[in-house]
Amino acid sequence: MKRRLSRHRQDLLDAVGELNSAQDIVRNMWNTVWPFDGGIVDEIGRAIGAINGAIKVFEDLRTAGETLKRGLRDVQGKARAGAVRSPHIDAFDAVLLAAAGIDGTAQEENGILTTAQLARAAEKMEALSDEDRARMQRLLDDAGSEAERAYLMKALAAGHSVDDISTFASAIRGKSESWLREHLSLVDPGSSGTVLVNGVELEQQNQTTCGSTSIMVARAMNDPLYALGLTTDEKGNPLSAAELRERFTDEQNRIHDSTNTLWPQSLGTSPWGLNDEMNEHADSFGTRYEWRIVDDTDAGSVNAALDDAVGAVDAGHTVPVLIGDSYPAHYVLLVGHEGDNLVFYNPSGEMTRVSEDDFRNGNVSALGYGRSSARPSRSRPAGSRSRSRTTCPPPAAR
Incomplete structure (x- = not known):
């Protein structure tokens, strides 16, 4: 408009x-x-x-x-x-947590804690025993910055125990906000262009692992302990560029093995394999996923799916989407919604924006394909969907 x-x-x-x-x-x-x-x-x-x-x-x-x-x-x-509703989190702390952004003050889509994670953190805080709640509060009080506090609450929202969060707190205590951003927030939905993690491009390592990469990035965006495990060694020291690239490759291959127990790995990741792997970590995501087929020639089918996906993203969830030309061939991850634009992490290594109108009309050329052969699924939030086979080469535009 x-x-x-x-x-x-x-x-x-x-x-x-x-x-x-x-x-x-x-x-x-x-x-x-x-x-x-x-x-x-x-x-x-x-x-x-x-x-x-x-x-x-x-x-x-x-x-x-x-x-x-x-x-x-x-x-x-x-x-x-207001999402941080708990008698154990005062209003002032709630505002500070909500305002903590990946790259400074939270603007639009780049909050360290999404709205859904803020709400989950409050629920988890409420559910702790008095002893664990007191321990958690001490960890928050000892944090060196608001960003550090936000990542501790994000770890709580992801379902980690206070014991695990205590170890995590020791690993990140006193770290600069730039260090926290590089090691705990692999993707900033407010950014654009090439995605770099400590100088290493965050991308799929071979032509069949776009689905595995989407799962890896989705988990890292929701779970800071998982992200830390990808970017540092056992002692919490940052990995070298070569080690980081190898770590990403190993994790993508591990996920690929997990999702393709029966489905041939040469055909990429099946929607049901991706769906099951995401639901293995439902506590981390704070939701469960489902997939369904969408007919991209039926406006009613497309609009309903897109509305569900946008609603899920606006609530703070990530949504895998399967796209292609003549057949579904490539997974991307819907991570944000800015005005009329959908914000995608593309496993080719880019943050890309596609207008809602283009997506509704099947034009996803910005992601390297001429048409969207599949759409995100509805509810809880939606997972990926496919109408045909799911081979996953990198986009032709690369």
Whole structure:
């Protein structure tokens, strides 16, 4: 809508320019022929006035839209803070946790804790014994920064015990926010372009592991202990570039083995294999996944699926999506929703935005394919879906 308003506004501005030029020409000609009557010149003037009035309406709409956007951001911030409802987390701490962002202050999609994770952290805090709750509070009090505190709460939301979180707290205590970002948040949904982790591109390591890579990244985005295990050694020391690349490869292969016990690995990851692997870590995700087939020639099927997927992402969940040209061939991970854009992590190693209109129309060329042969599944949140076989080569655009 915003793009359409801007386009029409520009059309009106162009029309005014042309009418102004025409008015000058007509005035000179009319004054020469009939100097006593404004006639057509006055009519052109009124037309210009009407168009200028229409342009003012567009300007007012744009201003109102920006005001509404700011207001919605305020509402979103209050809603995120309100998600941390627990008598054991005071309102001030709730606001600080909600405001902690992967790259500084949380904006749009880049909060360390998603809204769903904030709510789960509050629930987990409530469910702890008095002794464990006191231990958890001491860990939070001893944290060196708000970002550090947010990652501790994220670990709690992911279902880890206070014992495990205590060990995790020792490993990250006093680390800079840039260190925490590099080792605990592999993907920032607010970013764009190539995804680098400590200088290493986060990408699928062979042509059949896009599904495995999507699972790995989804887990890392939800579980900071898992992310730390990918990026550091047993003593918590950062891995070298070569070691990190090898770690990513080993984990992708391990996941591929787990998801393809019967399905041939040469055909990539099946939707049901991906679905089962995600549900093995339901405590970490805070939800369960399901997959279903979507007919991309049926608007009703596509719209329902997209609405479910966007709803899941807006609540703070990641949603795997299977896409392709003539057949489903490549997994991507829906990780954010910004206005009219869907934010994807592409296992080719990129953060990519696709407009909702393009996705609804089957145009996912930005992700390296001409059409979307499959869509995210609905509810709890939705998992991936496929209409045919699931081989997974890297996108042709790479």
